[in-house]
Amino acid sequence: MKKIFVLLPTLAFVLSVSVAFAGGKQEQKPSAETTTVSKGAQPTSFTKIPVESKATIVFSGWGDQTEQKIYRDSIVRFNKIYPEVKVDYQPIPADFQTKIKAMVAGGTAPDVFYVDDQLMTALGMTGQLLPLDDYMKAANVSRKDFIVELLKIFTYKGKTYGLPKDWGTLGLVYLPETLEAAGVPEPNDNWNWDDLFNAAKKIASNTKFAGFVQNADWARFAPWAFEAGGSYTNSDYTKATLDTPEIKKAASYILNMKKAGALVTSSDVGASWAGEAIGKKVVAMTYEGGWMVNFMRQNYPDVKWKAAKVVKGLNGKRSDVIFTNAIGIISSTKYPKASAAFTIFVTSRENQAEIVKTGFAYSTHPDQIDLVQDPNDKQIAAGGLVGRVAYWGPNTGKINDQVSKALERIYLGAQTVDESFAEANKKVNEILSGQ
Amino acid sequence: MTEEDTGGHKAPPVSSMKMVSKTVSNEQMKQNNENKILTKNRSLSQMKKREELAAYLFLSPYLISALVFTIGLLAFAFYISLNRWNIFTLPKFAGFTNYIKTFKSPDFLRSLLNVFWYSLVVVSFQTAIAILLAVILNKPVPGSSLFRTLFYAPSVTSSVVISMIFWWLYLKTGFLNLAIGKLLGVLHVAWKNIDWLNDPRGLFQLIAGLFGKKIPYSKWYFTGPSITWMAIMFQAIYTTSPTFMIMFLAALQNIPPSLYESASIDGASPWKQFTRITLPLLRPIIMMVVVLGTIGTLQLFDYVKIMTSGGPLGTTLVPVYLIYRETLGTEGPIRAGYGAAMAFILAAIIFIFTYLQRRFIERGTEHYF
Numbered sequence: 108m109k110k111i112f113v114l115l116p117t118l119a120f121v122l123s124v125s126v127a128f129a130g131g132k133q134e135q136k137p138s139a140e141t142t143t144v145s146k147g148a149q150p151t152s153f154t155k156i157p158v159e160s161k162a163t164i165v166f167s168g169w170g171d172q173t174e175q176k177i178y179r180d181s182i183v184r185f186n187k188i189y190p191e192v193k194v195d196y197q198p199i200p201a202d203f204q205t206k207i208k209a210m211v212a213g214g215t216a217p218d219v220f221y222v223d224d225q226l227m228t229a230l231g232m233t234g235q236l237l238p239l240d241d242y243m244k245a246a247n248v249s250r251k252d253f254i255v256e257l258l259k260i261f262t263y264k265g266k267t268y269g270l271p272k273d274w275g276t277l278g279l280v281y282l283p284e285t286l287e288a289a290g291v292p293e294p295n296d297n298w299n300w301d302d303l304f305n306a307a308k309k310i311a312s313n314t315k316f317a318g319f320v321q322n323a324d325w326a327r328f329a330p331w332a333f334e335a336g337g338s339y340t341n342s343d344y345t346k347a348t349l350d351t352p353e354i355k356k357a358a359s360y361i362l363n364m365k366k367a368g369a370l371v372t373s374s375d376v377g378a379s380w381a382g383e384a385i386g387k388k389v390v391a392m393t394y395e396g397g398w399m400v401n402f403m404r405q406n407y408p409d410v411k412w413k414a415a416k417v418v419k420g421l422n423g424k425r426s427d428v429i430f431t432n433a434i435g436i437i438s439s440t441k442y443p444k445a446s447a448a449f450t451i452f453v454t455s456r457e458n459q460a461e462i463v464k465t466g467f468a469y470s471t472h473p474d475q476i477d478l479v480q481d482p483n484d485k486q487i488a489a490g491g492l493v494g495r496v497a498y499w500g501p502n503t504g505k506i507n508d509q510v511s512k513a514l515e516r517i518y519l520g521a522q523t524v525d526e527s528f529a530e531a532n533k534k535v536n537e538i539l540s541g542q
Numbered sequence: 543m544t545e546e547d548t549g550g551h552k553a554p555p556v557s558s559m560k561m562v563s564k565t566v567s568n569e570q571m572k573q574n575n576e577n578k579i580l581t582k583n584r585s586l587s588q589m590k591k592r593e594e595l596a597a598y599l600f601l602s603p604y605l606i607s608a609l610v611f612t613i614g615l616l617a618f619a620f621y622i623s624l625n626r627w628n629i630f631t632l633p634k635f636a637g638f639t640n641y642i643k644t645f646k647s648p649d650f651l652r653s654l655l656n657v658f659w660y661s662l663v664v665v666s667f668q669t670a671i672a673i674l675l676a677v678i679l680n681k682p683v684p685g686s687s688l689f690r691t692l693f694y695a696p697s698v699t700s701s702v703v704i705s706m707i708f709w710w711l712y713l714k715t716g717f718l719n720l721a722i723g724k725l726l727g728v729l730h731v732a733w734k735n736i737d738w739l740n741d742p743r744g745l746f747q748l749i750a751g752l753f754g755k756k757i758p759y760s761k762w763y764f765t766g767p768s769i770t771w772m773a774i775m776f777q778a779i780y781t782t783s784p785t786f787m788i789m790f791l792a793a794l795q796n797i798p799p800s801l802y803e804s805a806s807i808d809g810a811s812p813w814k815q816f817t818r819i820t821l822p823l824l825r826p827i828i829m830m831v832v833v834l835g836t837i838g839t840l841q842l843f844d845y846v847k848i849m850t851s852g853g854p855l856g857t858t859l860v861p862v863y864l865i866y867r868e869t870l871g872t873e874g875p876i877r878a879g880y881g882a883a884m885a886f887i888l889a890a891i892i893f894i895f896t897y898l899q900r901r902f903i904e905r906g907t908e909h910y911f
Contacts, residue, residue, distance in 0.1 A: 205870050212629045229871050233630045374737045377715030504873030515854055519742065521759045530760070538874070 153457050154247040155188060155448070162445035163193040165217040168434075169203040173401075177467050178453075184461065185452045192445045204229075211235055211437065218446045222269040222435035224260050228501040230435075231261065231268040237436040238266040242447035248455070254473050254491065257431045260498045269433030270454040273468030276427045276494050277330060277394045278414040278487030279303075280382075285316040285391035294392075294415040300334075300360060303392070303418045307369035310391045317390040318369040320381045321361065323514035325507040326497060327381075327394050329428035331357035333495055334420030339510055340535070344500030347535035349510065349528045358524045362517050372518065386410055396430075397469065397487050414483040417490055427490030428497050431471070505538045623882035628875065640883035650884060652762055653859040654891070657840055659767040660860070661895075663775050664782070665835040669828065671783040676790035677820065690791075697784040705848045708777045712738035741769035742855040759855060768857035774845050782838070786831045793827040794820070829903040833896050840892050861888045 168178060175198050182194045197217060199206050204225050210216040211230060220226075222236065230236050243249065250258055253271055261269035279294055286293055289310040294302070307318025321327050325339075332338070337353030340346060348354070364370035371390065378384035381393040386407035394417060403412060419425045434453055436446040452458055459470040463478045469488050470478060479488045499506045513531035516522040522530070598605070623640055625633035644650050679690050696704065711718050714737040723733040744765025747757045757764050767775070797820065805815050821828075843862040846852060852859035852867075861884060867873055869881030 204872070208629065208870060208876070225872065228874070229628070229876050230630070232875075233628050235630050372737075374714040374740060377713060502874045508873060512853075512855055515742075516759060521742075521855075 153188070153452070153455055154245075156242065156245045156444065156451070158189060158192055158445040158448050159442045160191065162191070162442040163195060164219055164440070164442050164446050164449060165195045165197055166219045166449065167197045167199050167203075167207070167217040168221040169200060170198060171200065173467065174198075177462055177465060181453050181458055181462070184458055185449055188452065189445070189448055192442075192448065194449060214439070216437045216439070218440040218442060219434060219436050219449055221272070222261065222433045224498055224503050226435070227260055227263070227268065227433075228503070230437075231263050232501060235438055236268040237438045237440065237443055237446070238268060239270065239436070239447060239450065240267050242444070243267065243270075243451065246448070246451045248451055252456070253454075253471050256429060256494065256496050257433075257471055259496050260431065261433045261435070269435035270450055271431050271433045271471040272454050273459075273462075274429055274431035274471060274491065275396045275398065275469070276429050276487060276490035277327065277396050277417055278483075278490055279392060279417055280385055280395045280399055280412060280414050280487075281392040282316075282385060282388060282390075282410070282412055284411065285310055285314060285388075288314045288316070289391075293413070294418070296416060298415070298418040299423070300331075300418060300421050304360075304364055304367070304369060307364065307392060308367050311368050314391075316388070317371040317376050317384075318392065319364065320371050320373055320376065320378075320384045320390040320393045322372045322374075322381065323511055323518045325510035325514070326428060326430070328357065328361065328510060328514055329495075329497055330394065330417045330426055330490075331360060333426035333428065334417075334422075334424060335360075336420075336422075339506055340499040340539070344502075345539060347506070347532045347539065349513065349535060350532035355524050355528055358514065358517060358528060361514070362524060365518065385412060397484060399487075400466070400481070400484060412483075414486045416486055425493050427494040429491060429494035430497060500539075502535075502538050506535050509534050509538070619882045620886065622879050623886055625879045627878045628871075629869075629878050630876075633879065636879060640880045641887065643880060644883050644887055649856065649859060649864060650861065650887075652856055653861045653864050655763060656767070656771065656858060657842060657860045659771065660775055660778075660842060661836055661839040663767070663772075664778050664839050665832055667775075667779045668783045668786060668835055669831050671779065672786035672831065673790050673821075673824065673828070675783065675787040676794055677816070679787070679791060680794045693787060694784045696781050697788075699781075701781070701844055702848065704777065704781055705845065708773075709739065709849060712773055714738075736769060738773040739770055739849060740854045742853075742857045744768050744857070745772065762856070765857075768854070770850060770854055771858050774849065774858060778839070778842075778845065782835070786835070789827055789831060790824060793824055797823050825903065829900070832903060833899055836895050836899065837892055840888065840895070 166178070166182070168174070170178075175196075178198075179196060182196055185194065186192070203221065204223065207216065207220055207226060208229055216235075222231070227236075250267060254274070257271035257274055258267065261267060261271065279298075281294065283293060286306065289306075290313070291306045291309055294306070298306075303319065309318075310316055311318035332354055335353045335357040337351055337357060338348050339354075341348055361370065373379060373381050373384050376384050376387075376389040378387055378389065381390075382395050382399055382402050383406075384390040385393055385395070385399070386403060388410060399412070399414070403410060417425060417427050434450045436443065436450055440446050454471060456470070456472050456475060459468075459472060459475060460478065462468055463470050463475065466481075469476070469491065476488060476491065479485050497503070497507070509531045513527045516527040516530075517524055521527075622633060624635065624637060626636045626640075627633035675693055679686050679693070710716055713719075714735050716738075718738065719733070719735040723735070726733045742759065744757070744767060746764060746766035748769075749766075750757050759765065801819050801823075802815055805819060810818065841862055842860050843866065846858055846860050846863045847866070850858040852863055865881045865884045865888070868877045868884065870876065
């Protein structure tokens with residue numbers, strides 16, 4: 108499942124939505140609109156900042172052709188406001204993080220590039236990224252303009268090193284026909300753990316479909332863990348909190364589902380990941396994200412699927428996991444102002460409203476969550492309001508790996524829930540103490 | 543030729559010249575000759591120097607690049623292994639902490655054990671299969687060149703393509719399970735599909751299971767290679783055997799047919815001929831194949847990166863993948879010093895293995911030539 112997460116950025120949160128342009132300017136023609144923005148005649152929240160003359164900046168990100176087009180278009184929009192800045196877009200479709208690290212070490216890094224938790228750890232915490240706070244102030248952009256939770260990863264010692272460009276979360280993705288075949292009503296906002304358990308069990312025993320598919324994966328486990336009141340580490344990321352009743356409660360629930368035959372893994376049903384199992388119509392339900400929209404449209408256009416919010420915990424509370432990436436600037440850039448202008452523009456309300464229109468990603472501004480129109484997308488995106496960013500400090504990757512391994516041991520029946528999470532807890536503490 | 547030699551042959555004093563005119567003329571001639579030789583020698587030594595200089599000049603592109611990119615980088619890597627370094631800021635001296643940390647790391651020790659199993663199984667099987675294939679294809683049977691091409695095909699196929707094909711074969715609902723299931727179905731034996739690329743059950747665990755015993759996963763050093771690991775070993779053997787087969791084939795064609803002819807006149811059976819003539823004469827090539835195979839297997843990286851990322855439960859973790867993970871910080875902070883220390887320890891292990899193999903296999907080879 109881990110590999111799916113490597114693929115996620117490339118599949119990227121593609122959502123089919125139609126949106127209204129922020130500020131009600133939808134009826135404006137693009138050329139007229141941008142001209143007015145640059146002349147400052149239109150009411151807009153966007154403030155232009157002074158930039159270096161004749162600046163040429165290099166911008167790199169990962170992504171397939173769809174994503175590359177989104178950012179080429181963003182550059183065109185940027186140039187309508189900042190015609191004096193030349194942006195050289197150099198996408199790096201594979202091994203992005205490794206390449207960026209090598210380029211930074213070699214002094215050839217792009218000026219502006221995508222930053223995820225791995226790059227934030229490698230570059231943000233070693234002084235390689237430019238703090239953006241002063242430039243944000245100059246452009247009248249505040250941290251509060253963004254969904255605050257998203258900024259958590261990109262903040263270090265009180266400074267902002269990246270502005271979130273998009274985000275994703277999980278929802279309950281299901282095939283209505285499978286529920287109908289089992290005589291189970293479709294999920295609603297009040298479904299909780301028990302409802303999902305019973306529905307999955309009924310489907311698995313009464314139909315040819317498997318009930319619920321979930322692999323031994325830290326990300327898909329996170330909503331259960333959060334709803335049970337658990338967390339992978341303490342709030343300052345110094346101690347593991349995996350050997351707790353909350354985490355074990357969530358893990359026991361998953362294990363019981365598996366024992367009851369209600370939960371399968373994707374390989375059990377001949378799929379490489381849960382989304383594919385839905386596409387192949389071999390399973391009724393799973394927890395997946397907004398990337399399902401594009402995936403299903405491209406690969407299984409005839410399969411009718413729906414999405415609901417992740418189910419509530421037994422205490423009636425709902426929680427979800429959030430994944431996010433930002434755009435940051437290399438500290439050694441020759442053009443910090445032009446780079447900052449570009450970063451602020453690309454992540455601005457104005458530009459994100461245009462990106463959301465393409466169905467590519469959710470906006471990182473809280474007041475733009477409503478722009479999502481498609482009912483399935485809306486259900487998945489709702490997780491963002493109750494979500495927590497999957498970030499546990501510099502060792503996030505290793506901690507997540509230990510959680511996945513703990514789940515794997517439970518899935519295999521190699522260890523009990525108590526044994527497995529006690530072992531994971533010990534290993535994470537070793538990692539956190541630098542051993 | 544030194545200056546002392548030239549000083550010893552100065553002209554004699556004038557007073558004694560008449561008395562020893564003959565001798566003088568003889569000596570002069572001798573001296574002239576010697577002078578000529580000296581000049582010749584001097585010019586020879588100059589020529590030799592010039593030649594040396596020219597040779598170094600011709601060699602310089604390689605020497606400089608070797609000095610910078612091999613020796614220089616090795617020295618740099620060793621320096622880094624003694625430091626804490628995040629590749630962006632200045633390294634901080636840490637002494638041998640990285641080495642100590644490496645030996646204490648359960649991940650590293652586990653990766654060594656994994657790669658030991660891998661090396662042992664893959665090298666043994668690939669060498670044996672390569673010899674077998676080469677011997678079969680060396681016989682002048684019709685269609686042998688076609689089989690040669692067919693057998694060699696996996697070696698020239700891209701490792702990514704091979705990985706994809708095996709990935710499909712190994713799926714839980716894939717061909718391998720289907721084939722085994724059908725085959726056992728004929729014998730009325732039930733077959734539970736195996737998730738070949740995600741099954742951490744170890745060989746010894748499975749054997750112990752047959753006797754009703756249980757080896758827990760926490761005792762990883764007793765579990766033996768996992769099902770996933772063995773599946774990858776099979777893939778590696780399938781891909782690399784043909785390359786070595788070609789080497790054996792070339793060596794077989796160098797063995798004089800007269801040896802076999804005389805052996806058969808003496809009444810040696812084909813098996814005797816194989817064990818007494820073919821194998822001993824292939825010994826240098828076997829030695830090369832085993833050494834190359836060992837070095838290659840100890841440096842395994844691509845299959846692990848593409849197919850398993852070290853999982854399930856760390857049963858396919860290998861040292862080079864760990865070095866990559868730590869040096870580039872793919873799961874946590876960048877620790878290039880730690881990665882470099884691991885690399886040096888791995889290099890030392892490879893050196894020791896190669897040395898031992900040379901000692902054991904090369905010994906006695908020369909008797910046959």
